[in-house]
Amino acid sequence: MDILSIAGIVIAIGAILGGQALEGGHASSLMQLTAFIIVFGGTVGAVMVAFPKADFIRGLKLSKLAFKDSPVDMAALITQIVDMAAVARRDGVLALESKLATVNDPFLKKAVSFLVDGVDGTVARNSMEGAIEAEFEEQVMGAKVFESAGGFCPTVGIIGAVLGLIHVMENLSNPDAIGPGIAVAFVATVYGVALANLLFLPLATKIKRKLTTEKERKTLIVEGVMAIQEGLNPRVLEEKLRGLAGEHGGHSSGGDGKGPALKAA
Amino acid sequence: MDILSIAGIVIAIGAILGGQALEGGHASSLMQLTAFIIVFGGTVGAVMVAFPKADFIRGLKLSKLAFKDSPVDMAALITQIVDMAAVARRDGVLALESKLATVNDPFLKKAVSFLVDGVDGTVARNSMEGAIEAEFEEQVMGAKVFESAGGFCPTVGIIGAVLGLIHVMENLSNPDAIGPGIAVAFVATVYGVALANLLFLPLATKIKRKLTTEKERKTLIVEGVMAIQEGLNPRVLEEKLRGLAGEHGGHSSGGDGKGPALKAA
Amino acid sequence: MDILSIAGIVIAIGAILGGQALEGGHASSLMQLTAFIIVFGGTVGAVMVAFPKADFIRGLKLSKLAFKDSPVDMAALITQIVDMAAVARRDGVLALESKLATVNDPFLKKAVSFLVDGVDGTVARNSMEGAIEAEFEEQVMGAKVFESAGGFCPTVGIIGAVLGLIHVMENLSNPDAIGPGIAVAFVATVYGVALANLLFLPLATKIKRKLTTEKERKTLIVEGVMAIQEGLNPRVLEEKLRGLAGEHGGHSSGGDGKGPALKAA
Amino acid sequence: MDILSIAGIVIAIGAILGGQALEGGHASSLMQLTAFIIVFGGTVGAVMVAFPKADFIRGLKLSKLAFKDSPVDMAALITQIVDMAAVARRDGVLALESKLATVNDPFLKKAVSFLVDGVDGTVARNSMEGAIEAEFEEQVMGAKVFESAGGFCPTVGIIGAVLGLIHVMENLSNPDAIGPGIAVAFVATVYGVALANLLFLPLATKIKRKLTTEKERKTLIVEGVMAIQEGLNPRVLEEKLRGLAGEHGGHSSGGDGKGPALKAA
Amino acid sequence: MDILSIAGIVIAIGAILGGQALEGGHASSLMQLTAFIIVFGGTVGAVMVAFPKADFIRGLKLSKLAFKDSPVDMAALITQIVDMAAVARRDGVLALESKLATVNDPFLKKAVSFLVDGVDGTVARNSMEGAIEAEFEEQVMGAKVFESAGGFCPTVGIIGAVLGLIHVMENLSNPDAIGPGIAVAFVATVYGVALANLLFLPLATKIKRKLTTEKERKTLIVEGVMAIQEGLNPRVLEEKLRGLAGEHGGHSSGGDGKGPALKAA
Secondary structure, eight states: OOHHHHHHHHHHHHHHHHHHHHHTTTGGGGGGHHHHHHHHHHHHHHHHHHHOOOHHHHHHGGGGTTSSOOOOOOHHHHHHHHHHHHHHHOOGGGGGGGGGGOOOHHHHHHHHHHHHTTTOOHHHHHHHHHHHHHHHHHHHHHHHHHHHHHHHHHHHHHHHHHHHHHHHHHTTTTTHHHHHHHHHHHHHHHHHHHHHHHIIIHHHHHHHHHHHHHHHHHHHHHHHHHHHHHTHHHHHHHHHHHTTTOOOOTTTTHHHGGGGGGGOO | OOOOHHHHHHHHHHHHHHHHHTTEEEEEEEHHHHHHHHHHHHHHHHHHHHHHHHHHHHHHHHHHHSSOOOOOOOHHHHHHHHHHHHHHHHHOGGGGGGGGGGGOOHHHHHHHHHHHHHHOOOHHHHHHHHHHHHHHHHHHHHHHHHHHHHHHHHHHHHHHHHHHHHHHTTTTGGGGGGGHHHHHHHHHHHHHHHOOOOHHHHHHHHHEEEHOOOHHHHHHHHHHHHHTTTTOOOOHHHHHHHHHHTSOTOOOOOHHHGGGGGGOO | OHHHHHHHHHHHHHHHHHHHHHHHHGGGGOOHHHHHHHHHHHHHHHHHHHHHHHHHHHHHGGGGGSSSSOOOOHHHHHHHHHHHHHHHHHHHHGGGGGGGGGGOOOHHHHHHHHTTOOOOHHHHHHHHHHHHHHHHHHHHHHHHHHHHHHHHHHHHHHHHHHHHHHHHHTTTGGGGGGHHHHHHHHHHHHHHHHHIIIIIHHHHHHHHHHHHHHHHHHHHHHHHHHHHHHTOHHHHHOOOOOOTSOOOOOTTEEEEEHHOOOOOO | OOOHHHHHHHHHHHHHHHHHHTTTOOOOGGGOOOHHHHHHHHHHHHHHHSHHHHHHHHHHHHHGGGGGOHHHHHHHHHHHHHHHHHHHHOOOOGGGGGGGGOOOHHHHHHHHHHHTTTOOHHHHHHHHHHHHHHHHHHHHHHHHHHHHHHHHHHHHHHHHHHHHHHHHHHHHHOGHHHHHHHHHHHHHHHHHHIIOOOOOHHHHHHHHHHHHHHHHHHHHHHHHHHHHTOOOOOOOHHHHHHHHHHHHHTOOOTHHHHGGGOOOO | OHHHHHHHHHHHHHHHHHHHTTTTTGGGOOOHHHHHHHHHHHHHHHHHHOOOOHHHHHHHHHHHGTSSOOOOHHHHHHHHHHHHHHHHHHHHHGGGGGGGGGGOOOOHHHHHHHHHTTTHHHHHHHHHHHHHHHHHHHHHHHHHHHHHHHHHHHHHHHHHHHHHHHHHHHTTTTTGHHHHHHHHOOOOOOHHHHHIIIIIIIHHHHHHHHHHHHHHHHHHHHHHHHHTTTTOOOHHHHHHHHHHHHHHHHTTHHHHGGGGGOOOO
């Protein structure tokens, strides 16, 4: 569970309803079925026009990603790759074949297969980088569905508000109806702005960030496995992968002790 | 038929008119010929100033693309290319000449012609990539026509609204006319915002997405045919093209069984 | 004459004035000298601060480009280049010297001169590409003058509107003046939004598009002439240039008949 | 202490409260707990949904960076690198090992270690550049947390304002409550706009700028240390590093005296 | 003196005050000290938070650049470089040492020094290009100070306006105060929008443009001096530099006469 996503939604809605209550308003005056139909229906319709079916469905599926905790143990991954580099240095690349069974990560497994099968380095790198990029481009369209919904939503809210105001203006002769009528119209504005800024746009940001992290993880695997093929010194490789993983490349406290070990390959 | 495009427009308009009806408003109060003339005429005029005739016409033609279903069978395409790679490996590139008649896709046909005619690899790749890029740049101008219409539309709606308000202000002495007058003015706002957000911008997004998919398909053909010329192992080629097609590069469930088959070329 | 530019302006203004008339308003109520002075003067002033004199003048000159029809006969240009390629293949590059007199296009003339004078290929390509890029960057500043005017214009319109509203507010004691006063204030808004969206921004878009087309034409000349120097097969060259010209790279109906002619150089 | 950050916040708040006081308003009318709860709670909630926990915490930590003075003595750094270049030229790269103890900067220390350990130049450069880029990408997410807060904040302010207006509209029958009610509603707008434009967005800009400066400093170290490995003349190296440090590359007044010293390496 | 910058400000302010006068308003009603304190103080405060001291001061200094005329005589510069190319071709690169004293431009002087001192071409080019880029990146931060001020200014104006409106709303019981009170509030809006659109943003655009021109001038020097080192034919060099200077690459009327002179180097 990505606790921040849930807590964020609870806090945001709580702050708004709580503020509303403190001012003496009723939460019920924020519940307007017609406003909801206009804003939600209009937004969903616009998004359906904007995206092909495959992207639309992918967006719905990816929404789970925003609420799932996906801890990536980069340190363990680096250790695993560096271990394989040591094996490959000692016993040759083919010795990794026996290690394949213990690899759980499907992308790492495929990368090591390329190595064991002796596929040419440039071909393997191009193939894996192309696949990473293609998968990211495809997945990110799912995040764009929410981004797009967040873009359409406030303007559809404005449509709802103006529709309400038109209704009020046509009934100006009945002064008692003006105030509540405008209140109803304003709720559509709130729905549009709130759905966009408290739900759709933050969701799009979080999904994109998680997809980027996954892309970086796969890129690190490609760099690591390619370096094994080039026979890079495991210690230098570890240093490099740690830098790529962003673990404070320039501030590693253990820098002193490691230096001497970095003897040339 | 791209059902999502049609369903999206129906849902969006249905939600708005339905919400309007639920609130007790009449759909007829949203039908204002003058507002429509101002918003639609002004937008079309602005778009005509903004684009050369060729782009303007291309935009009109491309609008069909948003409603046409264009399923791309990437798997079949990959199979076809991999089959040709196997033929070329066994019998030489010239053996593909007999296969040319069975190729329906005009771009694939041209790419294979380059191969059969023995055109130099770099020349062929540059030529095809240049053509893909040029065609995409040209086609995408059609999507930009709608994007641009979606940008002008809400501001022209504001012009219409302000014109209406000016009219109302000049007749303040007649209080009965104020309410309905303002209502008319607001309709122009609704037209501007709705045309942009429920029609023009979503259409532009969908057209651009479909053009991008087509560009990716052609790029995949170029990569595939060039790899045939370079004599890449058909199994490695299949792996590479699947990655490019974005078919879950790192999560292919059949990864286990395929590994051993990836013996070096 | 670029008929679309003229027709677009006529249609946009016609739609607005026509809509205004249909609603029973007078065109005269849209003619406000003070609003025009504020909006136009303020915008011109801001643009003068924003751009150096050379760019400002270039912008004024380029505005003609938006109204001039500039048909580019790409097919004829390609034929001309391919003919020269055939001559150069048969009789050597120097044989093109006699053809120079018949070349009207100054950029093509210069490119062929480089060829005839035996300037090194890389030097010639860098020199020409640098010149194309530099000229485009310079010219596009003229389009940016209009883009910038379109950006300042609506906000200056808001200044005009607020000035008008201040005036109205100071004379609230005279109720008869309120309505017409606000009407005057609104006209500044209309001027700002309309000048930007119906004139400045569309003009900027069209100028930029035409400059891009001219840049693509020159790039095609460079590619063509450089290919002549490299001795590329004229048929392959024709294919390549057609692709670059965007003539439906992958859909040329005559693809069947051309295939066999593409024999290797 | 980054005095500008503190002074800026004091000046901005002082100007607003001072202006408010000059107009005869009370600062107390800007203190509205409910408005604060809605705007701050809503914004924090949206940011929590938008970012993973690691980024959110990083953002909170980085906020200190905006208030800390971080003077970078580029001149001293360049002198240090040039001194090492002279030592390496005279006594060989290994002679730098004794200098390592005197290096305080951890990133410079690691870079020199690569040198002393004889790690291959391309591997060392890729490794360090990859680490710089990865660390920057990671840190900059912290700045994006504030940027994102600055983006959500004004719209949440609008939600607060509209909620207030709904409340007012529902109590129109009580005219005495209208004015103060609207005033309360407006305070939410002020909170949203002020928090974004006087706090969140400027903080994001300053944090990003400081991270960029640190990235440039590290890039300069990489360039310097790599040039030592390539045996570049220390005088030429000094010239180059000064240029990279942006110390008026083309306007150094001492250019005359330095010229003759730039004899070829 | 950059006359356009001064004239632009005069025209913009003149148009606004003139329009105000024509409508019968008094310029004095636009002079509100409190509004000015809020808008200017708030904007300066926000900019101080957003930028480090060095950038803030650089911005203040660069503002002079917008009002200074900085004519760049590209033709003379090209002649000077081409003359040096002729000398270097005839008498060798070292013969340029005697010419150094006559070079006034400090950047050209440094570039020629590199040449005379025999610094390796790639090192010299990297060093100079790095310095140009670094100086530009640094200077452009000064323009960004104004861009940023132009971004904060209108929103601070809105804060001022809403503060004014809050004040008005709290005194609704005194109807006489409403009109003038709102007028005062609107002045803050005018200040925010006008300062941004008539001063800050245009200044930022002009400063950036002038910095870009200076960058292009230095890039041309690098290209020219490097071509001297590579021994490029002076006539071809002149052609190339003219193209880079954007002097109508493809439309030079003297193209006919020059052609034959372009004999191969």
